[in-house]
Amino acid sequence: QMFKVTLLLAIAASASGFQLGSSFTPRLGATQARAGRSVGPTMAAVPCGINGFGRIGRLVARIMVKDPETKLIHINAGSATPDYMAYQFKYDSIHGRFDGTTVVDGDDLVINGQRIITTRARDPKDIGWGKTGVQYLCESTGVFLTAESAKAHIDGGAKKVIFSAPAKDDSLTVVMGVNPEDYKGQTDYVSCASCTTNGLAPLVKCINDKFGIEEGLMTTIHAMTATQAVVDSSSRKDWRGGRAASGNIIPSSTGAAKAVAKVIPAIKGKLTGMAFRVPTIDVSVVDLTCKLKTPTTYEEICNEVKRRANGDMKGFLGYTEEDLVSTDFETEATSSTFDAGAGIMLNPQFVKLVAWYDNEWGY
Numbered sequence: 001q002m003f004k005v006t007l008l009l010a011i012a013a014s015a016s017g018f019q020l021g022s023s024f025t026p027r028l029g030a031t032q033a034r035a036g037r038s039v040g041p042t043m044a045a046v047p048c049g050i051n052g053f054g055r056i057g058r059l060v061a062r063i064m065v066k067d068p069e070t071k072l073i074h075i076n077a078g079s080a081t082p083d084y085m086a087y088q089f090k091y092d093s094i095h096g097r098f099d100g101t102t103v104v105d106g107d108d109l110v111i112n113g114q115r116i117i118t119t120r121a122r123d124p125k126d127i128g129w130g131k132t133g134v135q136y137l138c139e140s141t142g143v144f145l146t147a148e149s150a151k152a153h154i155d156g157g158a159k160k161v162i163f164s165a166p167a168k169d170d171s172l173t174v175v176m177g178v179n180p181e182d183y184k185g186q187t188d189y190v191s192c193a194s195c196t197t198n199g200l201a202p203l204v205k206c207i208n209d210k211f212g213i214e215e216g217l218m219t220t221i222h223a224m225t226a227t228q229a230v231v232d233s234s235s236r237k238d239w240r241g242g243r244a245a246s247g248n249i250i251p252s253s254t255g256a257a258k259a260v261a262k263v264i265p266a267i268k269g270k271l272t273g274m275a276f277r278v279p280t281i282d283v284s285v286v287d288l289t290c291k292l293k294t295p296t297t298y299e300e301i302c303n304e305v306k307r308r309a310n311g312d313m314k315g316f317l318g319y320t321e322e323d324l325v326s327t328d329f330e331t332e333a334t335s336s337t338f339d340a341g342a343g344i345m346l347n348p349q350f351v352k353l354v355a356w357y358d359n360e361w362g363y
Helices: 003-012 030-038 053-065 082-090 148-156 195-211 256-261 298-309
Strands: 047-052 070-076 102-105 108-111 114-119 136-141 160-163 188-191 215-225 250-253 270-280 284-292 316-320 336-337 343-348 348-358
Touching: 030 148, 047 053, 053 070, 053 082, 082 102, 102 215, 136 148, 148 160, 148 348, 195 256, 195 270, 195 284, 195 316, 195 336, 195 348, 215 256, 256 270, 298 316, 298 336, 298 343, 298 348
Parallel strands: 047 070, 047 136, 070 114, 136 160, 160 188, 215 270, 316 336
Antiparallel strands: 102 108, 108 114, 215 284, 250 270, 284 348, 336 348, 343 348
């Protein structure tokens, strides 16, 4: 869930737009990504907070503490104690050990010498963002995903709230590299959509801009997540979803394809999709099968994706011709990396396109 959240925080703070390094660098970590981007005028670090210290909250924290444009000053972590927060922050089964210092000082964390206040409030009105000076807040609990429910954050002193999940109302949705220009400061609540929407939308934009998409179906082969059961459990809402994630390929629903229409209105009603949850713990891949308006060749499609990946969509859309597999994309910051060798074309207007995304770090 994550680099794009930090990018959006910077934009919400009126930072100049920026783009990331090469069109594809396997295992591109945060430090490399920052070194590769071109920034505009230097701005003061934005005082930031995080509500929720799960998979996304922790990775957003890792990125924030190393980004010169953000200053993480407050984390509200539900029930986690400071020493457990430090442990969760330092060690990660996918993204490895944090390459810095983490010290517990009372209720505070001191990360790379930067003091971060921690609290354990359940109700947003009790957190006290205003007291600690938080201006821009990453809401990563997955609970407060409407303007109405997140209003308590604003009432508590935060200036802007960014949802690290699809909004459950009509709050503005922004996918970096696709529609950042839609944010003009007009709202205090912005959604970053889902990891799969971020993995799909850049590719859809690139293809639709050049060739037009008449209709399409998307399938994401998605790594298992914390919402699933390790062994067979119970789920009255989703019987298959209650089965063991660690030992099954599980068909599932996803609104990610339809959500693309929120950021690319031209494809509304033309795209839908589904998911297969598979027993891997990170990195997913989208299969976009679509009918094009303009006849073309697969080579022309590859050339266009490569051009955009090295141009205006750099850092958000990637391109690779290497024979890579899912683990090669762990901790890859690019939102969506097109795999030129994995796609196929049936005829000049019907094509299957494949793109990888780290559904945690890349988001």
